[in-house]
Amino acid sequence: MTAPVPNRRSGRWIERWDPEDEGFWNTTGERIARRNLWFSVLSEHIGFSVWTLWSVLVLFMGPEYGLTPADKFLLTSLVTLVGAVVRVPYTFAVAVFGGRNWTVVSASLLLVPAVAAFVVMEPGTSFSTFLLVGLLTGIGGGNFASSMTNINAFFPLRKKGWALGLNAGGGNIGVPVIQLVALSVIGASGGPRVLLGIYIPLIVVAAVLAALFMDNLATVKNDTGAAKDAAKDAHTWIMAFLYTGTFGSFIGYSFAFGQVLTNQFGRTPLQAAYLTFVGPLLGSLVRPVGGRLADRYGGARITLWNYVGMAAATAVLVAAGMAKSLPLFVSVFVVLFMLSGLGNGSTFKMIPGIFQAKALAKGLEGEAAVAHGRRLSGAAMGLIGAVGALGGVGINLAFRQSFLAYGSGTGAFVAFLGFYAVCFVVTWAVYLRRPTGQVPATEAASESKAQLSYAEV
Incomplete structure (x- = not known):
């Protein structure tokens, strides 16, 4: 059994950390990991609230602000874009500065867009100024990437689905809370x-x-090689594509739901606000459930059937929009939010499982396999989170174009339906279809084949 060894450096550094050692985990590791998890959730929660600030600020912006619905969708699209892009450097900031140190810095940086929005939020402000402040607000989206990378290092593989789901869900819930x-x-x-x-x-x-209460792990080294290796791995980009379908949907719909209700169904800002928070709230709460189910049944299986549900819900939304049925539209939209949250949990559980399976396939065993999997999965999470958030940009731009062309969001929902179908096929083909004569990746001895191996993750 090993114990966490503090370094002599200031700033709450822990030199030795071995969560896979059950004796260490049960005596001291779990207590320290959970403490860091809770305060990570708080910081990420505030980050999400700031990132999605403009999803509610646009509801305050009546005719006196001189903005069209297309202007508002463009504004929220750019905010989402910045949040996606900054996730990449935020991921590697943990290794450079330490998880605790970077959490302090990234939380403090949120003061910049919040104060800027406080100054400019009044009629007569130019649209370009609103765009600039919106771009600053996007930094709140980066907190997710650094937080997930940090927490991934604290927990053992058997607990990652629950821990990452809870960390992300607690952050995601910043969306409905600010609403x-x-x-x-x-x-x-x-x-x-x-x-x-x-x-x-x-x-x-x-x-x-x-x-005051978080720690840095000295074992999380600055490893630019991990970033390069993760970027070269096809699974990183496959999972980024799948995460676009789940988290991209969650964040995109969170920004757009209120605007769809006001523009397509004629709701007032107050009436829209009464409805918009329910979907993100439930979608955030079920994210840890998605992680827990993935721990038990496998992330790929949960993700596959989750996409079936998302496609079915989207088809009903198309019908509800054409029938102009607000009760059906809102209720099914809430279901779609919940499914996106469930899928968020299951897809992020897949990431460490995939890289652990690949480590075993390389012939690594024990701590060496765990270290290899943790190294690549931590680096991959930032890239996957960034690309996934870009899905939110696509959703807002799709809604913008749909309203410009058809006066409703129906055209956008038809496009989303097709995308979920593609995500279903990719999940099945890569992670659940076992070609004839091929064994699971955990038993395979070679990665030299061009075709990706089956992985039970």
């Missing part, structure tokens, strides 16, 4: 600056608590 707070502010006849005035001190609280 609920906005609902309260609108209901009390408050303005957008009241909403921002609530979140600015919360950002400070998150940064201070991270500084």
